[in-house]
Each structure stands twice: as structure tokens, then as C-alpha cells.
Amino acid sequence: MLAWLIPLAIPPAAAQYARLGLSQFTHTRWTTDDGVPATGVGSLAQTPDGWLWISSAEGLFRFDGVAFERIDPPVGSPMERASPRSLFVTRSGELWVSYAQGGGIAAYRGGGLRPVGPPGRAMSLSVVAQTRDGAIWAIGEGYRDTRFHRWFGGKWESLDARLRAPEGFAGEVCETADGSVWTSLRADDRSSFFSLPPGAAQLRPSPIRTYGMVTCRIDPKGRMWIADKGGTRMVVGADGRLIERPIVFPAVPNLDAAYLAFDAAGGLWGGTNSTGIFYIPDADKPRRTVADRLEQFVAADGLTSDGVYTPFVDREGNIWFASDAGLNRFRPARALRERSIPGDAGQGYAIAGAGDQVFVVTTAGVFQLGRGAPRRLLDHGVGGICPAREGGFWAVRDFEILHVRAGKQRSLPLPAGGGLTGSCVEDRSGRLWASLYQGGAMWRDAGGWHRLRQPLPDVRWPDLVLTTAGDAAYVTSDALVTLRPEGASTIALAPFDLGDIMKLSNGLRDIFISGNNGLLRVRGNRVDRIDARRFPWVARLRGLVQTPSGDTWLRRALWVSRVSTADLDRAFEDPSAHLPRTYYDLRDGVIPALDQTFTGPQVTVGAEGRIWLPDRQGLGYIDPGKGARDAAPPPLVIRSLASGGTVYRDPGTVTLSAGTRALEIGYAALSYAAPHRVEFRYRLEGVDEDWVSAGTRRLASYTNLGPGKYRFEVMATNGDGVWNSKGATLAFEIPPTFVQGWPFKLLCGLVVLGLLWLAYSMRLRTVANRIRARLAARVEERERIARDLHDTLLQSVQALTLRFQLVVDELPIAERARPALEAAIDRADQTIAEGRDRVLALRSLQEAPDIAAILADLVQRQGFDASVCISITAEGTPRPIAPPVLDEVRYLAGEAIFNIWRHACATQVAIEIGYRDDFSLRLRDNGVGIDPEIARSGAAGHFGLAGMRERARKLRGTLGVRRLPEGGTEILLSVPGRVAYTPARRRGLFRFWRRQGPRPPAISASSR
Structure with a gap:
């Protein structure tokens, strides 16, 4: 592999692991039960966006640390019935996949696989390298004429004839710092190594002797290594010249083929197809003995299979091995092992800190842990220790108490009757207090051993601690007891419902008491409580220690938590305060703690801030200053959008089908160091009022969505509380259906207006008809009156007038009454005329x-x-x-x-x-x-x-x-x-x- 193809360096602190050996790495495995393809894993690659890609006989997959996702080839393409063979990432960041069974080569672009060649008859190629000029080399399976192919300038070129390569199966291709291309050719059991210097027209044989199948790799310093049946060795320097006396590591037994990779700390990793993996720390440095040169890890140690393939180092420094039975990851442990101290860990360890010195009691004696290598101070037979005020420590033995300081020992007799538990503490006045098996405690000063005159409460735990005032204290089932020669004082604990008390610890300012139901802090005479229902991990502690740098470490049986002391104080004082933490578990190298066989602390802080942890396998430690905390935010991607049976992989801006109501958005944090710790929160603008806390869930579902433009955002935090606040976003649009669009709404509005107009018209018509009906009734009544007037009154008056006229006509003309009667008849005629006019007026409307x-x-x-x-x-x-x-x-x-x-x-x-x-x-x-x-x-x-x-x-x-x-x-x-x-x-x-x-x-x- 080319030097520039070496993955990004792991943090500088990782250099410490190179000298610590394979045991300082944690191993995690994935099998078919975890979703690994049933046919196993062939090769691995990582694209710039962070995806880890996996080839398998079942197809191409990508892995986010939690789930495996299959990427199907185009329907109807030759790749559909072929198996991926090798993976390669180009300088531009594209993933190239070569297929066996004549499937050709494809590039992953725009969420799918796209064929990129080669033209002509189908071949089975392995994409192996990209040289500095941008050309991509591919190796075929042929014995002659179909082996070397190069992609350059947008087209494929067959190089066998031009290179004049002899017969044989071609191996890997590597490019050294001077621009030379190197490869091997294997014929039968013989193999030869060749180079193609810059400007050369054909391959040149090299004096490098090889045996059988040969693989090559470029280390972080630009030097080329090869591996074959003869072993692993550096053969070409960073200047491109052959090394006269190469560093040689012998091959592991029964080796057939080995595949190499380098971590950023200089460690060399090898995967074999028959004997598991091997690891060489600081591979470019000579070793004194063969045993120092190489470590192995096989199926019996937990490897998924002894047949593994090309190792791969991702950009976080994780080392991956593909095998035919699963996937393996090696990661520098965050909790390291101190293996130089002898003793039976099954019997338990006692530990005590005194400044920069840490003293450990095992069945083999007392050892001092400092800035250098551990050294033995006492032989076995020590039941407990505690720090001494003047330096050194006090050791409780079966027959004496020793004060050990600067290589000198001072022996004190046991109190009459003995019975010391091994827990002791020296108070501010130099009095040595020791707890008794039968209950209570005694102290010793220049006058000898003394007991308190007053009876003491029963001891719940024999541990003694120092208060911030410098007095000895212990805890009972319902009280904290402070000891002074003049008497004991107590603080009642029963009102705080702590349950069974698990551990008494002293901090820098306070005393802490852990129980089943929570954690108490005693500051002076004030007691504060954190309920276990609020933060379950503060209960049932095996130990607590605070560092001058401002951290508090809390140890439970299966993990260790790290919090800020200021945040812890705030959590005690404010019931609504958040308490962020970083935690370490078995996947970080933390071994479960022992039951408390020894008295005293089960966690302490030593030189350089190291946190020491006795456990079931001995002694471990966490070094906060050297890579114990991951400060890099996890990279985020939107992996898919699914709706209505359609899946949009790696979506950019998506326009969904009109009328879409429900969808699912898949997202991932491509952090492989601790993917189980990554937590997410997301929101969909216009739908979610605030961020939704998703925990470790990697899928967001929405229903009852309407038409419009949406923007989905997701953020994530790693296990150490570092947030990727930039996050990842996805914009998508749901077009409206006809009934959701503005034309339909306008039509509905027009229909509504039409209905309103119709209702108004009908109402107006009803009112008008009602008015017409009333008026018509009036007209009919007037016509009736007109008829009655005409037929009765007028006719009667007319008849009466005629009678009077007849009477007048019979009167003599000279009759004095005649003129008056004629005038009355004329007036009657006028009245009849006026009546007829009125009747005519009543009926004139019809005419x-x-x-x-x-x-x-x-x-x-x-x-x-x-x-x-x-x-x-x-x-x-x-x-x-x-x-x-x-x-x-x-x-x-x-x-x-x-x-x-x-x-x-x-x-x-x-x-x-x-x-x-x-x-x-x-x-x-x-x-x-x-x-x-x-x-x-x-x-x-x-x-x-x-x-x-x-x-x-x-x-x-x-x-x-x-x-x-x-x-x-x-x-x-x-x-x-x-x-x-x-x-x-x-x-x-x-x-x-x-x-x-x-x-x-x-x-x-x-x-x-």
C-alpha cells in the first residue's frame, strides 16, 4: 500500500501503547449474531466521510459501529451475480469495488454503485494502489497477459506487454517515496520481486529474495516492508533504496501468507490465513530476544477465526481484522494493566495513596508505585495499610504494626487482645486509630493503646477515614461517627434513606457515604443527598476519590465514572442540575472489581494523576493525561430516508412523492472507538418544538406530515461528553397533492362562496316571495274592496240617483225644490264618478x-x-x-x-x-x-x-x-x-x- 494511503494518525498519546504490548489493547468481535455477513468479511476500507466498508461473498456492506447495511449493485449489471473482492479508496475519496466472477469494477457515487470498467471481456481484478500521477493499478488473476491494468486519463490500459513481465501470478503493488512501483510475481513455489522506477518502460528484477506468496506495505515513515514464508522484514528505505541489513522478524509457525498494517505508534500488525494475527511493537527497533519480537492472538484467545485477511487501521487508530467468521477490532485500552506486581488477585488487593506514592498490598507483600518501576517494600503477611503523616505508611500485620518510611521500619506492638481489622488512620495529632473486629476502635499515642470510655455504635464497615478537620471517622448502619480521645460525636443518617451502606470515602473537602439508594455528602454537620433514581451510577460505589485537578472518580463493580467535582457539588445542591460523566467499562479495559476482601479504598490517585484500580486480575490504572478522554466529536451522517417503500441512501435534497405522510430518517455517528456510548438528539424544523433526545437510537420516525419544505438536524456526543454541535442536516420537500394544492383550495373557496351566494340568493328569494305574497294579498284585498264598492255601494248609489232623477223629472219646472234636488243629484253623480275613479285606481295596477x-x-x-x-x-x-x-x-x-x-x-x-x-x-x-x-x-x-x-x-x-x-x-x-x-x-x-x-x-x- 502507498505511504499516503496510511490512515490518519491516532492521538499522540497512543505512542505509549507500542511499548506495552498486545495485552494493552482491548479486543471486540462481531459475528453473524451481530449482523456480520454469514460468509464472513473479505476486505475493509474507510471513506473520508467516516464509513467503514466491508466486502463479503454476500455483497458490499457498510458499518457504523452498530449496524451493517447492505449496498446492492445495479439491477441487471454483471455485479449483481458477482462477489466483491477488494476495496480501494481513491485520492478523491471515492470507494472503488472490484468484483470476482467477471463482475468488473464499480465506484460508489451518489448513493449507489456505478460501473467504471474495464471495457472488453469481463475480468476479475483487485484494485490495489494509486500512484502519485493519479493512475490506479489493478491486478488480474491471470498467469500472463491479463495481470497488470492501469486506469489513467479516464480509460483503462493493459500493461503486461509494455512491462515485459515474466510469467507468474502478480502480488500487491506498492509505491515507495522515490516514486518506484514494486510488485511480486509468483510461479509455482518460486517468487521474484520487481521494481518499476520512475520513467522506466519495463519491470526490473530486484535482489530481494522472497518465498511463496509475497505482500508489501509502506510504513508511516515511507519504508517498504514485505511478508512471506520467510518472515516479515523492512527491505526498502524512505529514500527508495534497498536496505543492506534489513530488520527481520521470523515468520509465525505454519504461516502461508501474511498481510501487514502499521499503526501510528510504529506497531506492526499482521494477519494470516491460518495462524491468527501477530503484533510487533516498535517494529523498526531491534529486540534483544525472539520473545520480545512478536506476539500472537488466535482463535483460542477470542479471535473470530485463525484465518484473517488484510488488517486495516482506521483514522481513530482502531485496528481491524476481517475473517471468514466475523470482524475483529483492537483498540488501545483506556484502562491499562500493571503486570509487574506479583500476588494472587483472587485474594484481593489493598491500596492506599500518600502524595505521589501509592502503596499496594498483595499476597506477595507491599509494593510502592511511583514514577518509576514498582518496588517491593515488605514481604507477605500484611492485613492492611494506611498513609503516615510524616511519610511512608503504617502496615497492620498479624503480630505487629510497622511504620515504613524511606527504607526504615519501626515496629509497634498490637493492643492487648489483638483483633485489629487492618483498617487504620493517623489523625491530625499523630494518633494512630485502628478498628476492631469486635466493634469500635482504639488509638495509640506515646502513652500506648487507649479505648474510649463511652461505648461506641456498632461498626457497619471497618473502614476508617480522616475528616477534613483531621479526625478519624467510621460509619454505622445509621450514623457517621467521628472519633476523638475525649469522646465520639455522631451525625444521624437514617433520615436520608440510604439503604445498605456500601462504602465510606473521604474527598478533598467532604466525606462521602454510598448506599443502595444513593450517595451522601457530609460537609461539616450538613448532609446532602443524590438519589439513585436521579443518577443510578452514584449508588453502590466501591470507592470514590477526588483529584487536585478538579475531577471526582466513582467506582462501581463494573465500571468507573469520571465527573467534574464542581458539577458534583452542583448536583448535591440543585436537584435539577445535570451531572455529565465519562465512564469506562470492560470495553475500555476496566476489569470488574472484587468483593471487598481487603479493607480500605478500592480506588486511589497516584503519581501523574493516574487512577489505580485493584480488580479480579490484579492492578489496573487509568491515565487521564494520556488519551483517556476522547476529545474528538463524532462525525455524523444522514444514512437514509425511507418513505412509501422507497429508500434514498445518502440523501442530499430530496423531493418525496406528493401526499407523503410518514417517513423514517436513519442517521449514524461514524465513531468506532466507542460506538455504544454515542448518544443523539434531533429535531425536524416545524414539527419538533425542541430537540428530541434519542439516546443511542439511530432512527427517527415521523407521521402525519403535510406538504411543505422540511429540514432535519441531528447532533451527537461521544462517550466523553464531546458534542458534534455542527451535526448533519437533511432538507426534503413533500409536494402537495391536488386536494392539498392551492388550485384545489381556490376551487373549494369558490365553491364555498358559491354556496354562500346560493344560500343568500335563496334567502333573498324567500324574503322577496314573502314580500310579494304580502303585497299580493293586499292587492287581492283591494281588488275585493273595489269589486264590493262597484257591485254594492256604487251600484246602490247609482240606482238611488236614478230614482231621485225620476222623481225630479216628475216635478214641475217651477217647483222651488227642483233646483236643490237637481244640484243634489249632480253632487251624487260627482261622488259616483269619484268612487269609480277610486275603484279604477285600485284596479289600475293590473292594467x-x-x-x-x-x-x-x-x-x-x-x-x-x-x-x-x-x-x-x-x-x-x-x-x-x-x-x-x-x-x-x-x-x-x-x-x-x-x-x-x-x-x-x-x-x-x-x-x-x-x-x-x-x-x-x-x-x-x-x-x-x-x-x-x-x-x-x-x-x-x-x-x-x-x-x-x-x-x-x-x-x-x-x-x-x-x-x-x-x-x-x-x-x-x-x-x-x-x-x-x-x-x-x-x-x-x-x-x-x-x-x-x-x-x-x-x-x-x-x-x-
Whole structure:
């Protein structure tokens, strides 16, 4: 592999692991139970976006650390029935996949695989390298003529003839720092190594001796290594020259082929197809013995299979091995092992810290851990230790107590009766306190051993700690007891419902008591509590220690948590405060803690801030200053959008089908160091009011979405609380269906308006019919009255007049009464004529030709002066007026014309009839004008205007009376058309109105 293809370096702190050996890495495996393809894994690659790609006989997959996703080839392509063979990432970041069974080569672009060649007959190629000129080399399976192929300038070229390569199967291709291309050719059991210097036309044999199948790899310093049955060795330097005395590591037993990779710390990793993997720390440094040179890890150690393939180092420093039975990952452990201290870990360890020194008690003795290598201070037989104020430590043995300091020992006798538990503490006055098996505690000073006079509460745990005031203290089942020679004081714990007490620990300022139900902090005489329901990991602690740098470490049986001391104080004081933490578990190298066989702390801080942890396998430690915390935010991608059976992989901006209601968005954090710790939160703008905490879930589902443009955002945090606040986004659009679009909404609006108009029209028609019915009833009544007057009263009066006329005719002409009788008969005739006129007026509505004629008749009857100019005009197409309306209009117009004749003193009168949607009648004169107050409310004692307005209201119309600015008065009557006009003939449900034609000329009548 080319030097530039080496993955990004792991953090600088990873260099420490190279000298610690394979045991300082944690191993994680994935098998078919975890989703690995059943046929195993062939090769691995990582694209710049962070995806880890996997080839398998089942197809191409990508892996986010949690789930495996299959990427199907195009339907109908040769790749559909072929198996991926090798993976390669180009300089531009594209993934190239070569297929066996003649499937060709494909590139992953735009969320799918796209064929890129080669042309001609199908071949099985392995893409192996890209040289500095951008050319991509591919190796075929042939023995001659079909082995070397190069992609350059957008086309494929076969190089066998030009390179004049001898017969044999080609191996891997590597390019050294000087631009030379190297490869091997294997024929039968013989193999030869060749180079192609820059500018050379053909391969040149090299003096490098090889055996069987040969693989090559470029290390981080640009040097080339090869591996074969003869072992692993560096053969070409960074300058491209052969190394005369190469560094050689012998091959592992039964080796057939080995595949190499280098981590950033200089460690060499090898995968074999028959004997598992091997690891060489600091491979470019000589070793004293063969045992130091190489470590192996096989199936018996937990490897998925002894047959593994090309190792791969990702950009986070994880080392991956593909095998035919699964996937393996090696990761530098965050919790390291101290293996140089002997002892039976199964019997438990005791540990105590004193400044930069840490003392450990094992079955083999007491050892000091400092800045250098551990050293033994005492032989076995120590039951417990505690730090001494003047330096060194106190050791409790079966027959004495020793003070050990600077290589010197001072022995003290045990108290009478013995029975010490091994827990001790030296208080501020130099008194040594020790707990007793039978309960309570004793202290020793210059005067010997002493007991408190008062009885002490029963000891729940024999551990003794120092308070911040420098006094000894221990805990019972319901109280914290502080010890002084003058007596003991207690703080009740029962009110805090701590449950079974697990551990008593002292911090920098406080004493902490852990139980089943939570954690207590004792500061002076004040006690605060954190409930286990709020933060379950603060309960059931095996130990707690605080560092001067501001961290608090809390140890449980299966993991260790790290929090900020300031955040912990805030959590005690504020029940709503958040308490972020970083935690370490078995996947980080933390071994489960022992049951408490030894007294004393189960976690302590030592030199350089190391956190020491006794466990079931010995002694481990976490070094916070050297890579224990991952400060890199996890990279985020939107992996898919699924809706309606369609999946959009690696979506950019997506337009979904119209009417989409539900969808699912898959996202991933491409962090492979601790993917189980990555937590997410997301939101969909316009749908989610705030961020949704998803935990470790990697799928967001939405239903009942409407049309519109949406923007989905997701953020993630790694296990150490570092957020990728930039996150990943996805924009998508849901077009509206026809019924969701604005044309349909406009149509619905028009329909609603039409229905409202129809309802209004029907209501208006109903009101108009009701008015017409009332008016028709009045007309019928008037006609009945007219008939009765004509048939009864007038006829009777007429008959009576004739009788009187006959009587008068018989009287002598000289009769004095005759003239009076004739005058009475003439008056009766006049009354009959007037009655006939009234009857005629009652029935004239049925005979009136139109409103213009009626108005002309009213004007003529009124008897205007001949000098008055009167005009009657009509606008619009004349339409028949309903008889009841015509009656009311006649009386209203008659009153108006009478007022003009009587009060206006006008010389011009204009009457306008309007046949529009509504019927209107306008009367104007140029007379003296009407008083505005009279126009508003009428003249006192006169009811002309009031009657006119009443008649207008009966017609559901309006009457306006106003004084004109130029002089004169205007009276305007407006009646709704549905009331005024005679209804047209209907067809079906709707009325078909006559189309309005051209406006006819004005009709004029005048009187002088």
C-alpha cells in the first residue's frame, strides 16, 4: 500500500501503547449474531466521510459501529451475480469495488454503485494502489497477459506487454517515496520481486529474495516492508533504496501468507490465513530476544477465526481484522494493566495513596508505585495499610504494626487482645486509630493503646477515614461517627434513606457515604443527598476519590465514572442540575472489581494523576493525561430516508412523492472507538418544538406530515461528553397533492362562496316571495274592496240617483225644490264618478303599461305650471315590475311629486328610472332645496317623508333624501332586484337570466 494511503494518525498519546504490548489493547468481535455477513468479511476500507466498508461473498456492506447495511449493485449489471473482492479508496475519496466472477469494477457515487470498467471481456481484478500521477493499478488473476491494468486519463490500459513481465501470478503493488512501483510475481513455489522506477518502460528484477506468496506495505515513515514464508522484514528505505541489513522478524509457525498494517505508534500488525494475527511493537527497533519480537492472538484467545485477511487501521487508530467468521477490532485500552506486581488477585488487593506514592498490598507483600518501576517494600503477611503523616505508611500485620518510611521500619506492638481489622488512620495529632473486629476502635499515642470510655455504635464497615478537620471517622448502619480521645460525636443518617451502606470515602473537602439508594455528602454537620433514581451510577460505589485537578472518580463493580467535582457539588445542591460523566467499562479495559476482601479504598490517585484500580486480575490504572478522554466529536451522517417503500441512501435534497405522510430518517455517528456510548438528539424544523433526545437510537420516525419544505438536524456526543454541535442536516420537500394544492383550495373557496351566494340568493328569494305574497294579498284585498264598492255601494248609489232623477223629472219646472234636488243629484253623480275613479285606481295596477307611464300620469294629474320642465328617463333594459311593488312605488312617487309641486318652487324636475341589478327611482329638482334636518327626520306634524321611508322599508329597500350642493333636492329610492322585478321563468334548479343587451336610448316625457 502507498505511504499516503496510511490512515490518519491516532492521538499522540497512543505512542505509549507500542511499548506495552498486545495485552494493552482491548479486543471486540462481531459475528453473524451481530449482523456480520454469514460468509464472513473479505476486505475493509474507510471513506473520508467516516464509513467503514466491508466486502463479503454476500455483497458490499457498510458499518457504523452498530449496524451493517447492505449496498446492492445495479439491477441487471454483471455485479449483481458477482462477489466483491477488494476495496480501494481513491485520492478523491471515492470507494472503488472490484468484483470476482467477471463482475468488473464499480465506484460508489451518489448513493449507489456505478460501473467504471474495464471495457472488453469481463475480468476479475483487485484494485490495489494509486500512484502519485493519479493512475490506479489493478491486478488480474491471470498467469500472463491479463495481470497488470492501469486506469489513467479516464480509460483503462493493459500493461503486461509494455512491462515485459515474466510469467507468474502478480502480488500487491506498492509505491515507495522515490516514486518506484514494486510488485511480486509468483510461479509455482518460486517468487521474484520487481521494481518499476520512475520513467522506466519495463519491470526490473530486484535482489530481494522472497518465498511463496509475497505482500508489501509502506510504513508511516515511507519504508517498504514485505511478508512471506520467510518472515516479515523492512527491505526498502524512505529514500527508495534497498536496505543492506534489513530488520527481520521470523515468520509465525505454519504461516502461508501474511498481510501487514502499521499503526501510528510504529506497531506492526499482521494477519494470516491460518495462524491468527501477530503484533510487533516498535517494529523498526531491534529486540534483544525472539520473545520480545512478536506476539500472537488466535482463535483460542477470542479471535473470530485463525484465518484473517488484510488488517486495516482506521483514522481513530482502531485496528481491524476481517475473517471468514466475523470482524475483529483492537483498540488501545483506556484502562491499562500493571503486570509487574506479583500476588494472587483472587485474594484481593489493598491500596492506599500518600502524595505521589501509592502503596499496594498483595499476597506477595507491599509494593510502592511511583514514577518509576514498582518496588517491593515488605514481604507477605500484611492485613492492611494506611498513609503516615510524616511519610511512608503504617502496615497492620498479624503480630505487629510497622511504620515504613524511606527504607526504615519501626515496629509497634498490637493492643492487648489483638483483633485489629487492618483498617487504620493517623489523625491530625499523630494518633494512630485502628478498628476492631469486635466493634469500635482504639488509638495509640506515646502513652500506648487507649479505648474510649463511652461505648461506641456498632461498626457497619471497618473502614476508617480522616475528616477534613483531621479526625478519624467510621460509619454505622445509621450514623457517621467521628472519633476523638475525649469522646465520639455522631451525625444521624437514617433520615436520608440510604439503604445498605456500601462504602465510606473521604474527598478533598467532604466525606462521602454510598448506599443502595444513593450517595451522601457530609460537609461539616450538613448532609446532602443524590438519589439513585436521579443518577443510578452514584449508588453502590466501591470507592470514590477526588483529584487536585478538579475531577471526582466513582467506582462501581463494573465500571468507573469520571465527573467534574464542581458539577458534583452542583448536583448535591440543585436537584435539577445535570451531572455529565465519562465512564469506562470492560470495553475500555476496566476489569470488574472484587468483593471487598481487603479493607480500605478500592480506588486511589497516584503519581501523574493516574487512577489505580485493584480488580479480579490484579492492578489496573487509568491515565487521564494520556488519551483517556476522547476529545474528538463524532462525525455524523444522514444514512437514509425511507418513505412509501422507497429508500434514498445518502440523501442530499430530496423531493418525496406528493401526499407523503410518514417517513423514517436513519442517521449514524461514524465513531468506532466507542460506538455504544454515542448518544443523539434531533429535531425536524416545524414539527419538533425542541430537540428530541434519542439516546443511542439511530432512527427517527415521523407521521402525519403535510406538504411543505422540511429540514432535519441531528447532533451527537461521544462517550466523553464531546458534542458534534455542527451535526448533519437533511432538507426534503413533500409536494402537495391536488386536494392539498392551492388550485384545489381556490376551487373549494369558490365553491364555498358559491354556496354562500346560493344560500343568500335563496334567502333573498324567500324574503322577496314573502314580500310579494304580502303585497299580493293586499292587492287581492283591494281588488275585493273595489269589486264590493262597484257591485254594492256604487251600484246602490247609482240606482238611488236614478230614482231621485225620476222623481225630479216628475216635478214641475217651477217647483222651488227642483233646483236643490237637481244640484243634489249632480253632487251624487260627482261622488259616483269619484268612487269609480277610486275603484279604477285600485284596479289600475293590473292594467298599467309600465312605471314610466304611471309617473307621467302622476305628473299630469299633479298639474304643474306650464313653465316647469319635467323629464322622465329610463336607463337599462326595462323589466316588468311586480304589481305589489309597483303599487308602493306609485304611492311613494306620488308623494314625492306632490312635495316638489307644493314646496320646491322648481323650474326643472328630472325623474330617472334605473333597471339594473336593483331597481332605482331618482327625482331631482332645482328648487329651493330641503332643510337637512327635515331630510333626516321629517317635519313636525307631517308624515309624508316618514310614510315614504316606511314604504321603502316594506320593499327591503332604501330611501335617500338630500339637499344638492348646487341647489334643489334629490330623492333616491333603491329596491333589491329580487324584490322589485317579476321573477323570470325558471329551468330546473337555477334561474337563467336574460343576457343584458345594448343600453336602449333614454325615454323622455315632458310637461310644461
